Amino acid sequence: MNVAIRRLFCCMLPAVLALLAQPALAAVKVFACEPEWGALAQELAGDKASVFSATTALQDAHHIQAKPSLIARVRNADLVVCTGSELEIGWLPPLLRQSGNERIQPGAPGYMEASQFVTRLEIPKSLDRSLGDIHPGGNPHIQLDPRNIAKVAQVLGARLAQIDPANAAVYAARTTDFLARWDAAMRRWDTEAAPLKGLTLVVYHKDSAYLNAWLGMREMGSLEPKPGVPPTTAHLADLVARMQAAPARAIVYMAYNSPQAAEFLSERTKIPAVMLPFTVGGSDKAKDLFGLFDDTLARLLAVAK
16 A cells, blocks of 8 residues: 555544444434424334424424524435414414425425314314414314324324335334333323313313323313413412302413413312323433323322322
């Protein structure tokens, strides 16, 4: 080997070694609007996808800013997975428009609204905005019924395979495995949750409908006077009077809600206030979808005794 070739080889060797040391590039870039869909995509794709969640459990997904950093993420995404039913109406459309990414526009294989694949609750008969934050397509907070997670998983697994056919067998196998584990977990949760049937609740926002439908719990009041309208002093005073006359068993608020109104009502009625994680990352134990439901049930059962 002559001197020139030896020098060229020595110069190139570190770069080659560094390249080999890097992990393989993910086949699919997934932009998830909410943590639950990011967690589900990771379950089904494993290392075949790079998953980004636009929001956290401590944020209200109704009210997110369409920041340039999010536009950049959408511009490079192969798949956008969101709840839909107008939950993200204030920020997702601008992201899609400004991204210039045809792969993830509504109607394309790279765009998926999870709520379109489940039975939606609380579809309004009229769109009277004086009634508060009304969603024409029904209540969008579908993730708190594990039966909905299973339905969305089937569609998402198939969509990943459509976008990345080279790894279709991997997505099919991981989806089958996830659904088997999920079905076993649901049977366990159904048994554990039996004492929650008929449990009466005061909620913060209209985000417990699917959880209540699954567990057979009953909503007796809301800390918001209207959906999306912050609690007022007059409304809380009315709730105190109502709960003193016919108390609920628990006051439920979610990780992204301020606890102040729930604590106010709890102090004056002696009804326990319970924070629920709402989505993945909403508590220390809700690290994934399984932990989300394990912790949600544990917190509710603690006040049902």
